Amino acid sequence: MSLPTSPLEKLVVTLYFAGKTGPATFHRVGLATSYRADGNHLNDASAEAYRQSSQSSYFLSGVDVSGPFRARRNTVVALGDSATDGVGATAEADRRYTDGLAERLVAGRRKVGVVNAGIAGNMLLTSSSCFGEKGVTRFRRDVLGRPGVRTVIVELGGNDIGANWATGACFPSSHKPVSARQITEGYRALIRAAHARGIKVVGATVIPLSGYPGYSARVERLRAQVNHWIRTSGAYDAVVDFDKALADPAHPERPRPGYVSEDGLHPNDAGYQAIANAFDLKSL
Incomplete structure (x- = not known):
């Protein structure tokens, strides 16, 4: 499934871990709130379960965007x-x-x-x-x-x-x-x-x-x-x-x-x- 994007658009990524991960890679000064919840809430329509938060981000290091300009150095x-x-x-x-x-x-x-x-x-x-x-x-x-x-x-x-x-x-x-x-x-x-x-x-x-x-x-x-x-x-x-x-x-x-x-x-x-x-x- 393709997901269209536009310049400066915000993206939210939800991660689910079925078991214990051990020590997590993280970005300490994320300056954007990461929310956490126990259990699998990938299909939740509301954010009610996400009661924990942090200004750091975890695991995800980047998002690669493809498109007509991908082949260029931009x-x-x-x-x-x-x-x-x-x-x-x-x-x-x-x-x-x-x-x-x-x-x-x-x-x-x-x-x-x-x-x-x-x-x-x-x-x-x-x-x-x-x-x-x-x-x-x-x-x-x-x-x-x-x-x-x-x-x-x-x-x-x-x-x-x-x-x-x-x-x-x-x-x-x-x-x-x-x-x-x-x-x-x-x-x-x-x-x-x-x-x-x-x-x-x-x-x-x-x-x-x-x-x-x-x-x-x-x-x-x-x-x-x-x-x-x-x-x-x-x-x-x-x-x-x-x-x-x-x-x-x-x-x-x-x-x-x-x-x-x-x-x-x-x-x-x-x-x-x-x-x-x-x-x-x-x-x-």
Whole structure:
């Protein structure tokens, strides 16, 4: 049975498990409510049985849409951390930057879809039991392994910088401070892998980190070095300046007061819209 779709349409998927599944794969910052119920309710006409809920999503990692444009490369993948995942945005409101970008593409009559591959806390160079596989490893699955990818937006490195000197249960024993050169070499590895598949790469600068736990002058110096490389190296096919879109002109290390959520770090709805507006759609 075919199921027709239209741009920006919402889709609800119901899963039924006949037995115990064991540990579940999940997306912690789903920003959309998942409902749960005991028993088989696939044929229920009402949602009365679904008494449990969560803001995370489970098992389902994506939906592949076919159609007349399937054979074309018309997918943009946003690879990133919490600034891509949407931490700080209003739940159930589709206010991540990827949502705003998708809306702009639809309004511009550009037949391009946006896939959000953000993981809150994710790092470019370090895998973590809390924040997932490092970006240089998951790139193959989350970007190269998807059908029809034409462009990838790389928004990673903020946690490598902010947590560069951090310790704790979420960081493996191999986690050691890294230099700007090591971070940029990680970017180069992603760029080479994408170009080998004919995929365009858009680099995103690292957002202001003054609200990051443990923020210090050395964190800011490292962020400035990495952002300088992103803007000036010429390694990317295009650059989108998340930092400039969010930063307070009077205090560039801080986000604009009206663009930041209560935690002082992550964008709010207005901040995410500012990021979405910063894109040159032709670069995608």
